[in-house]
Amino acid sequence: MTDRRVIVIATPHARYDGLERQLRAVPRLEVVRLRQKSELSAQALSAIAPQYVFLPHWSWIIPAEVHERFECVVFHMTDLPFGRGGSPLQNLIVRGIETTQLSALRCTRELDAGPIYLKKPLSLNGAAEEIFLRAARLMKDMILEIVEQSIRPVDQQGEPVIFRRRRPEDGDLSGLARLEQVHDHIRMLDADGYPPAFLQVGDLRLEFRRSRLSHDGVDADVRITLSPRKETP
Known part of the structure; x- marks a missing residue:
């Protein structure tokens, strides 16, 4: 990277604190962390002026005024369009799937239907917390690849398979x-x-x-x- 670039990492979960620290250590990359629902607003983001808004695990609906005005990248633990919907990790494991793809996609109005930046293989061995931390380590490399190479997302291909959110x-x-x-x-x-x-x-x-x-x-x-x-x- 030749110029200083600003990105937002939006997630309230402590398991992504390590991801934030690693990205802050990258030269010429400025990282802003958002943790609260109220912080993810078009007004607040306009003041930050990020190149990307990365959402490793956001617990609330992303407002249309946010994802329509800013390049918002979410991560989904399936090989999209297979596995759109809720509880991807649990739905994969109950199906006996041992390895998946971590998909980085642009947030759109339709859930998990946005174009794909890139995918990386992810093992589903171990407890859920271990898998989430393993995914966080992958996200660091994926975020840097998207930022440094200015990857443009491409539309999803294939028939969607929808997962039901588990209760x-x-x-x-x-x-x-x-x-x-x-x-x-x-x-x-x-x-x-x-x-x-x-x-x-x-x-x-x-x-x-x-x-x-x-x-x-x-x-x-x-x-x-x-x-x-x-x-x-």
Whole structure:
């Protein structure tokens, strides 16, 4: 890069603090971090004047006035157009997929349908938090490649496959029949901010983390709490 360039990294999640630090260390690259919903506004971005707005994991809807006026790049953990929609990591793992593509795409009005800048292979081994951190390391290289090479995105090709956003109750382990399924359900929800896999036994709720699969069983950490009693009418 010959000129100083300004980019925005917008995410509230601490797991991307390392990504921010690494990008700040790049010469002639100025990085502005946004963490709050209110900070991602057209007015605020106009004052910053970024070349790109990168959103590794933004927890809110991106306003049209933002993505229409600024080049907003989001990251999606599928080989788009396969896997548009919610809960990509969990939907991939329940399908038995072990390796995916991390797609960098331009944000548009239609969810996950924007043109693609580039894709990088991503392993789905390990717990969800490990996978997110692995993806963050990939994002650093992808961001620099987009900025330094001024990559222009190209339209997605192929028939979309839509993922349904998974709900907290989908973490119930009681309907599973194989140990591999139990292990996968625990690990795919084992990340900060995600409701863990669980079993409900009477008034007791058992929540599971740190799953280890062996040939004859699954070992995991468990937290047991009392479920709130329902009031009778």
